[in-house]
Amino acid sequence: xxxxxxKSLKPSVSALFAAATIISGSFIVVAxxxxxxxxxxxxxxxxxxxxxxxxxxxxxxxxxxxxxxxALVAISTTYEKDGIETAKALAEKVIxxxxxxxxxxxxxxxxxxxxxxxxxxTRAGALSYFVGGDPDFPMDKGFALMGWxxxxxxxxxxxxxxxTATTMxxxxxxxxxxxxxxxxxxxxxxxxxxxxxxxxxxxxxxxxTEE
Amino acid sequence: xxxxxxKSLKPSVSALFAAATIISGSFIVVAxxxxxxxxxxxxxxxxxxxxxxxxxxxxxxxxxxxxxxxALVAISTTYEKDGIETAKALAEKVIxxxxxxxxxxxxxxxxxxxxxxxxxxTRAGALSYFVGGDPDFPMDKGFALMGWxxxxxxxxxxxxxxxTATTMxxxxxxxxxxxxxxxxxxxxxxxxxxxxxxxxxxxxxxxxTEE
Amino acid sequence: xxxxxxKSLKPSVSALFAAATIISGSFIVVAxxxxxxxxxxxxxxxxxxxxxxxxxxxxxxxxxxxxxxxALVAISTTYEKDGIETAKALAEKVIxxxxxxxxxxxxxxxxxxxxxxxxxxTRAGALSYFVGGDPDFPMDKGFALMGWxxxxxxxxxxxxxxxTATTMxxxxxxxxxxxxxxxxxxxxxxxxxxxxxxxxxxxxxxxxTEE
Amino acid sequence: xxxxxxKSLKPSVSALFAAATIISGSFIVVAxxxxxxxxxxxxxxxxxxxxxxxxxxxxxxxxxxxxxxxALVAISTTYEKDGIETAKALAEKVIxxxxxxxxxxxxxxxxxxxxxxxxxxTRAGALSYFVGGDPDFPMDKGFALMGWxxxxxxxxxxxxxxxTATTMxxxxxxxxxxxxxxxxxxxxxxxxxxxxxxxxxxxxxxxxTEE
Numbered sequence: 001x002x003x004x005x006x007k008s009l010k011p012s013v014s015a016l017f018a019a020a021t022i023i024s025g026s027f028i029v030v031a032x033x034x035x036x037x038x039x040x041x042x043x044x045x046x047x048x049x050x051x052x053x054x055x056x057x058x059x060x061x062x063x064x065x066x067x068x069x070x071a072l073v074a075i076s077t078t079y080e081k082d083g084i085e086t087a088k089a090l091a092e093k094v095i096x097x098x099x100x101x102x103x104x105x106x107x108x109x110x111x112x113x114x115x116x117x118x119x120x121x122t123r124a125g126a127l128s129y130f131v132g133g134d135p136d137f138p139m140d141k142g143f144a145l146m147g148w149x150x151x152x153x154x155x156x157x158x159x160x161x162x163x164t165a166t167t168m169x170x171x172x173x174x175x176x177x178x179x180x181x182x183x184x185x186x187x188x189x190x191x192x193x194x195x196x197x198x199x200x201x202x203x204x205x206x207x208x209t210e211e
Numbered sequence: 212x213x214x215x216x217x218k219s220l221k222p223s224v225s226a227l228f229a230a231a232t233i234i235s236g237s238f239i240v241v242a243x244x245x246x247x248x249x250x251x252x253x254x255x256x257x258x259x260x261x262x263x264x265x266x267x268x269x270x271x272x273x274x275x276x277x278x279x280x281x282a283l284v285a286i287s288t289t290y291e292k293d294g295i296e297t298a299k300a301l302a303e304k305v306i307x308x309x310x311x312x313x314x315x316x317x318x319x320x321x322x323x324x325x326x327x328x329x330x331x332x333t334r335a336g337a338l339s340y341f342v343g344g345d346p347d348f349p350m351d352k353g354f355a356l357m358g359w360x361x362x363x364x365x366x367x368x369x370x371x372x373x374x375t376a377t378t379m380x381x382x383x384x385x386x387x388x389x390x391x392x393x394x395x396x397x398x399x400x401x402x403x404x405x406x407x408x409x410x411x412x413x414x415x416x417x418x419x420t421e422e
Numbered sequence: 423x424x425x426x427x428x429k430s431l432k433p434s435v436s437a438l439f440a441a442a443t444i445i446s447g448s449f450i451v452v453a454x455x456x457x458x459x460x461x462x463x464x465x466x467x468x469x470x471x472x473x474x475x476x477x478x479x480x481x482x483x484x485x486x487x488x489x490x491x492x493a494l495v496a497i498s499t500t501y502e503k504d505g506i507e508t509a510k511a512l513a514e515k516v517i518x519x520x521x522x523x524x525x526x527x528x529x530x531x532x533x534x535x536x537x538x539x540x541x542x543x544t545r546a547g548a549l550s551y552f553v554g555g556d557p558d559f560p561m562d563k564g565f566a567l568m569g570w571x572x573x574x575x576x577x578x579x580x581x582x583x584x585x586t587a588t589t590m591x592x593x594x595x596x597x598x599x600x601x602x603x604x605x606x607x608x609x610x611x612x613x614x615x616x617x618x619x620x621x622x623x624x625x626x627x628x629x630x631t632e633e
Numbered sequence: 634x635x636x637x638x639x640k641s642l643k644p645s646v647s648a649l650f651a652a653a654t655i656i657s658g659s660f661i662v663v664a665x666x667x668x669x670x671x672x673x674x675x676x677x678x679x680x681x682x683x684x685x686x687x688x689x690x691x692x693x694x695x696x697x698x699x700x701x702x703x704a705l706v707a708i709s710t711t712y713e714k715d716g717i718e719t720a721k722a723l724a725e726k727v728i729x730x731x732x733x734x735x736x737x738x739x740x741x742x743x744x745x746x747x748x749x750x751x752x753x754x755t756r757a758g759a760l761s762y763f764v765g766g767d768p769d770f771p772m773d774k775g776f777a778l779m780g781w782x783x784x785x786x787x788x789x790x791x792x793x794x795x796x797t798a799t800t801m802x803x804x805x806x807x808x809x810x811x812x813x814x815x816x817x818x819x820x821x822x823x824x825x826x827x828x829x830x831x832x833x834x835x836x837x838x839x840x841x842t843e844e
Contacts, residue, residue, distance in 0.1 A: 048578075049577045049578065049579060049580060049591075050578070050579040050580070050737065050738040050754050051480060051579070051580045051581075051582070051737075052579075052580070052581045052582065052583075052736050052737040052738055052833075053480070053582040054581075054582060054583040054584065054736070054823075055477035055478060055479070055582050055583065055584060055585075056477060057477070057479070058473060058475070102826075103370075103685050103687070103826065104683065104684075104685040105368045105370070105683040105685055106368075107367070107368045107370055107377055107378075107379035107397065108379075109379060109395050109397065109416075111419065112419050113419065114418060114419055114420070114421070115418065118367075118381075118395060118418065119367040119368065119379060119380070119395075121367055121368045121683050155471040156318070156329075156330035156332055156471065156472070157316045157317075157318045157330065157332045157471060157472040157473070157474075158471060158472070158473045158474070159314075159316070159318055159399075159411050159412065159473075159474045159476075160473070160474065160475040160476060160477050161373070161374065161375050161401060161411070161474075161476040161477065161584070161585060162372070162373040162374060162375070162476065162477060162583070162584025162585050162795045162796070163372065163373060163477075163583065163584050163795070163796065164372050164373065164375060166318055166377075166399055166411070166412050167318070168318035168319075168320060168330060168412065168414065169330070169471070170329075184320050184329060184330075184414070184416065186318065186320065186397060186412060186414040188370075188377055188399065188412075190372060190687075192826050193735075193736065193825050193826040200370050200372070200377070200685075201370065201377050201379065201397060201399075203379065203395070203397040203414045203416070205320075205395065205414070205416030205417075205419070206416075206419060207325060207326065207329065208322065208323050208324065208325055208416070208417060209325070210325070259789075260788040260789065260790060260791060260802070261526065261527040261543050261789070261790040261791070262526075262691060262790070262791045262792075262793070263525050263526040263527055263622075263790075263791070263792045263793065263794075264691070264793040265525070265612075265792075265793060265794040265795065266688035266689060266690070266793050266794065266795060266796075267688060268688075268690070269684060269686070313615075314474050314476070314615065315472065315473075315474040316472040316474055332472050366682045367682065367683070368682060368683040368684070368685075369682060369683070369684045369685070370684075370685045370687075371684070371685065371686040371687060371688050372687040372688065372795070372796060373584045373585070373687065373688060373794070373795025373796050374584070374585065374688075374794060374795050380682075401476075403615050404524075404525065404614050404615040411474075525792075527790045527792070528790075529789070529790045529792055529799055529800075529801035529819065530801075531801060531817050531819065531838075533841065534841050535841060536840060536841055536842070536843070537840065540789075540803075540817060540840065541789035541790065541801060541802070541817075543789055543790045578740070578751075578752035578754055579738045579739075579740045579752065579754045581736075581738070581740055581821075581833050581834065583795070583796065583797050583823060583833070584794070584795040584796060584797065585794065585795060586794050586795070586797060588740055588799075588821055588833070588834050589740070590740035590741075590742060590752060590834065590836065591752070592751070606742050606751060606752075606836070606838065608740065608742065608819060608834060608836040610792075610799055610821065610834075612794060622792050622794070622799070623792065623799050623801065623819060623821075625801065625817070625819040625836045625838070627742075627817065627836070627838030627839075627841070628838075628841060629747060629748065629751065630744065630745050630746065630747055630838070630839060631747070632747070
């Protein structure tokens, strides 16, 4: 399992060329080069605009969602192969890399929690939810240990604003027996200083069923 | 249950006084001179600092939450007093003023919706959820018509980033018979160009109950 | 001269499909369409992902820069052909469409202003700088009336964060006599609620020359 | 000249209390406590909403500006007392702590630079500007070594959007001989993951003087 580290420093060469090409018989030139040798627009080799982009693009969101699903399955299979301690270590790594507890808190309402521990605003609370075994959260059985094999994500909508992106949709989790659980799920991702997307909000709930 | 900090939340008032060099006469001068030995700082009388602030502060979030609760109760009581048409008109006004459908969509998962209409990403879907009567959403009975009298909001955590703020916590709705329904609720607010907070995400769910 | 209105609601179909390319030999699927029949994903045919994107991408920045240059040239040529009143009306239109004075202020330090009117934080101050004739700003001769014919923009760096993008570089303005003026220029653009980029900061200065 | 809108700048403390003040005779309660002991709303001591705030507030901006001025004076006096090597080490520390080169680049146009080294988008270029001695930037004499004693900052306007804040105004630098240099200066600050403001844009220029 690899978490991709998004580079915040992107050349975006093709995009720049696409934009700089235009100049339709007109006079306005948006160039990006200082090595302009007399001609109207510089050569490719002289492109030297530095771009730092802290905004989020859609592909980064989809990648982060996929990484979450891969991590869940990885914890399940690690648990089965290597036992709870290895699975727990992996869960800690996942939480530290994919969530934003280092910012101070995460708004996390997991699918199966109940009061008074509904909201897992601390790292310990998140870890207990995924792998259980924490006496402070006695109801937790370890959601990530439930034999998950596939995770499918269907976004109803995505809202990108600034350095955050929020998604809402269904997530279908299928276990080793082929049983599928569908949840309604919302995530908000923040792009951190290193360019990595981190989950700052995670609200998951079972679909409403009329009594 | 004790959650940490508020580390980024600083008491504005004292800090502002510490930083600001007084108000001389009529105009506000925000100067930041140090090594200020009494008369060193001579601010021209014409210099005033204009501040445009598109970031969200906490009290704006609490105000927006309260406004949502007030609106829900108002639709209920309007329905009882003035009938469905007046209630529907009010609900439309509330949606147009409190939600962000004009941005293109809202990530709205109401408490009681079911597939295939779980997510109400359109204004019509939101209106139907609140007041019913739309044949495109035949299951909707009108959530805002259910006799609500009080709304209490208890935030577990708030995450402010840029021009958005996200909250997670419990909302307790009590109806005219004194029956209280508790939901797990997440909201994300965006400050629009006019400075008004709008709901761009709303995920509400009934607490999980073990079978 | 057309100002392009950036759509904030983008389908981004190709990008989404590129990303959704489903993890060969693996199990995680990030789908964005429910109309997907045949493959693993068996979903309701009506659900498609709606995306609202308030973040800025590079091309939008380059387009906004180019639009500024085109507008400057347009005011110059309009002045020569149609006189000051028409040029002034155009300048007002440009300011209202390309700058962000409606947010409360713009941080505008034009190239040729002097104290006590160095900073043009009001619309009136900006208009006077471009077309002159305002007794409140007696030094202004109308920068946009100076016979500009071409504008070339060379970005040294671009910084995109959230719904804003900041650029720094040289701008070369050439007039009808072929004389070129080079300035050091910084712009910050904000994407407004309609998806349009607006200048919220504009600092322009002549290059430093050693005495 | 008077604008000062400050409309989004509300005194947080009183507003928060106002919000928590329980709406007597009404029904909407925005509480922030889960330690609700039967009564309507909990006491102040039980307040336990966790808040993470990545947005910038004005006093943070003023603090960061003042820190920049203090650092400049500190480099000057360190140079005089302890020599160039110690001053250079301090300048490196200042750049690493106050600027955002770790994000990939900074949009830095110092007051006295000339082509082809006008823009100092790299850390090395910034360091050379402040303390000189870099053969790659042969014109640099070390701006921070010029005997600065006081720095006064007068903001014309501040624009806060999301996790960034941009300021524009005059900065008056006075040296040990009492000679004052006034510059037109723009800064953009970004709040980093640790909550620290970093300069991501710095455009400084001498006032325009008519020939």
